Amino acid sequence: MKKFTVLLMVMLMTVSMVFANGTTEAAPAKSEAIKVGLICIGDENDQGYTYNFIRGQKEATEKLAAEGINVEWVTKYNIGEDSTCVDANIEVAEEDCKIIFNNSYGFEPFMLEVAPNYPNIDFVSCTNCVSSHDALPNTFNAFANIYEGRYVAGVVAGLKLNQMISEGKITADKAVIGYVGAFSFAEVISGFTSYYLGAKSVCPSVTMKVSFVGSWSDATAEADAAKALADQGCVMISQHSDNTTPATAAQSAGIFHTGYNNDMTSVAPNASLISTRIDWSVYFYEFIKAFVAGEKLDQDWCKGMEDDAVKMTELNTAIAAPGTQAKMDQVIADISSGKIQVFDTSKFTVKGATVTHAFARDTNGDFAADTDEAVFDGAYHESYFQSAPYFTEQIDGITWLNAAY
Numbered sequence: 343m344k345k346f347t348v349l350l351m352v353m354l355m356t357v358s359m360v361f362a363n364g365t366t367e368a369a370p371a372k373s374e375a376i377k378v379g380l381i382c383i384g385d386e387n388d389q390g391y392t393y394n395f396i397r398g399q400k401e402a403t404e405k406l407a408a409e410g411i412n413v414e415w416v417t418k419y420n421i422g423e424d425s426t427c428v429d430a431n432i433e434v435a436e437e438d439c440k441i442i443f444n445n446s447y448g449f450e451p452f453m454l455e456v457a458p459n460y461p462n463i464d465f466v467s468c469t470n471c472v473s474s475h476d477a478l479p480n481t482f483n484a485f486a487n488i489y490e491g492r493y494v495a496g497v498v499a500g501l502k503l504n505q506m507i508s509e510g511k512i513t514a515d516k517a518v519i520g521y522v523g524a525f526s527f528a529e530v531i532s533g534f535t536s537y538y539l540g541a542k543s544v545c546p547s548v549t550m551k552v553s554f555v556g557s558w559s560d561a562t563a564e565a566d567a568a569k570a571l572a573d574q575g576c577v578m579i580s581q582h583s584d585n586t587t588p589a590t591a592a593q594s595a596g597i598f599h600t601g602y603n604n605d606m607t608s609v610a611p612n613a614s615l616i617s618t619r620i621d622w623s624v625y626f627y628e629f630i631k632a633f634v635a636g637e638k639l640d641q642d643w644c645k646g647m648e649d650d651a652v653k654m655t656e657l658n659t660a661i662a663a664p665g666t667q668a669k670m671d672q673v674i675a676d677i678s679s680g681k682i683q684v685f686d687t688s689k690f691t692v693k694g695a696t697v698t699h700a701f702a703r704d705t706n707g708d709f710a711a712d713t714d715e716a717v718f719d720g721a722y723h724e725s726y727f728q729s730a731p732y733f734t735e736q737i738d739g740i741t742w743l744n745a746a747y
Contacts, residue, residue: 375412376634379434379442381427381449384559384584385419391559391584392419394603395445395468398622405627411634423448431456435463441633443468443626446558447529457481464633468622469529471730474642482639484625485729487646489536490677491618493684494654495600496540497673498616498666499578502598503545505663512577514547520571521552522564522581522588526745530554530582532724532731536684537580537600538740543689544669549739551576556746559584565591572597579613589614598661605655615662616670617655624651644729648678685722690737697722702732 380399384392396417403413416437418430427449434442435456443466444453450470457465457478466482467473474483503517519541523530534552541548553571555563564583568591571579579592579599589606592599593613599606601617625643632639645651654674657667676682687697702716702723714727724733736742 375414376441376630377414377416377437377439378630379431379437379439380415380417381421381430381434381442381444381453382417382419383421383423383446383449388559388561388584389586389606389609390601390603392445394619395622397604398620398624398626401621401623402626402630405623406630409631411631413630421446421449423452425452427452428455431465435460439463441466441630445469448558454478454481464629464638466629468625469730471728474728474730482629482641482643483729484629484643485725485731486620486625486644486651487725488618488620488652489532489684489724489731489733490647491620491652491654492533492537493540493677493682494670494673495580495616495618496537496542497544498657498662498670499537499580499598499600500541500543500545500548501663501666501669502615502661503541503548503578506577507545507547516575516577517545517548518574518576519548519550519578519580520568520574520576521550522567522571522579522583523552523554524558524583524746525556526554526742526747528731528734531736532733533582534580535690535733535735535737535740536724538737539684539686539689540673541578542739549741551741551743553743554746555583557583561585561587564588568592569595586610601655607656607658611658612661614658615666616657619653619655621651621653624649642729644725646677647674683721685724685733687717687721690735690739692735692737694738697735700735702727 382392386393386396406413416434416439421427421430431453441464445468447469450467453465453467461480464480469485470483473481506512507514521534538550553567555567564585565587568579568588572595577597579588581588581602586606586609589599589601589610593610599613600615603619605617606614629639700717702714716723
């Protein structure tokens with residue numbers, strides 16, 4: 343009797359499944375997690391560069407999980423651009439990670455020391471160059487067209503400068519931007535130039551002063567540089583550095599700010615207008631998904647606003663100039679469609695002359711090949727030959743206060 347009851351119950355369950363699903367297929371088994379390493383120069387507390395990577399990590403993990411791909415991350419924080427990076431890569435590799443992402447420009451040479459010893463692990467250098475074209479089959483590079491987002495942030499800044507001029511708070515010749523940069527090489531030069539061109543597109547009288555701090559992440563030096571720029575008459579501060587201190591310094595000085603990597607309005611609500619950031623979840627998702635499928639992404643990856651790899655944070659409408667959101671939306675659409683070329687050579691000069699010839703290389707000559715001509719069709723085509731920026735022109739309207747290589 344008991345056997346009959348059990349058999350009947352099984353039959354009823356089977357009929358129920360067929361009625362409900364039209365099939366007796368079993369539910370898919372939960373996939374085994376893939377272990378992925380992430381080596382970071384800072385931690386979430388910077389509320390800037392590394393925080394943005396951790397945000398991308400979490401968002402990609404959720405998106406992959408929704409597709410049945412489970413990721414177990416092994417994350418190393420506050421790693422130096424030195425031999426400790428070698429140690430970190432080895433430690434993560436020995437924990438059986440299949441992919442290891444390195445998040446800082448200065449990590450690449452140390453990552454490349456380790457990669458040949460682990461041919462079955464994919465090593466990715468973010469924001470770098472050599473791993474984009476070396477002979478190792480397990481090294482990759484990724485960047486995004488962040489210059490597009492910086493151009494948009496510049497437009498936001500320029501509109502605010504126009505408001506200040508129209509309200510009589512400054513005269514047109516006092517529309518001066520101060521920019522805190524990490525180092526005086528291509529990535530930073532490309533960023534502050536595109537930012538300046540965005541501002542100039544709406545505020546023709548704008549000029550810019552750039553102060554380099556010689557570090558990606560030195561909160562005190564960044565604050566000091568921003569304060570010094572404010573003392574020199576800058577009424578708007580922007581940055582290519584990892585911390586929020588330029589924003590808080592701008593607020594303390596009673597001037598305005600646009601940021602990088604994270605929305606900084608929480609720490610400087612009366613100063614910070616907007617920020618731009620790379621959405622690293624796009625790349626993490628694509629790379630891990632391809633790996634699981636037994637495929638490989640291109641050795642050098644680069645996307646921009648058109649693919650949501652570059653984004654703007656929410657506009658601080660409490661202090662932004664009227665009409666900023668509509669203008670910003672239009673500029674984003676025009677960049678995505680190609681209508682706006684950020685480095686349109688008719689929009690800037692170098693020592694009074696229009697740029698008609700500029701090889702795609704950085705100051706060390708080790709980015710794109712010297713034979714790649716970046717100027718064509720009326721524009722300097724940044725990140726066209728490779729993802730890593732190579733724009734190094736010192737255009738008119740921007741004053742370098744120092745240099746740091």
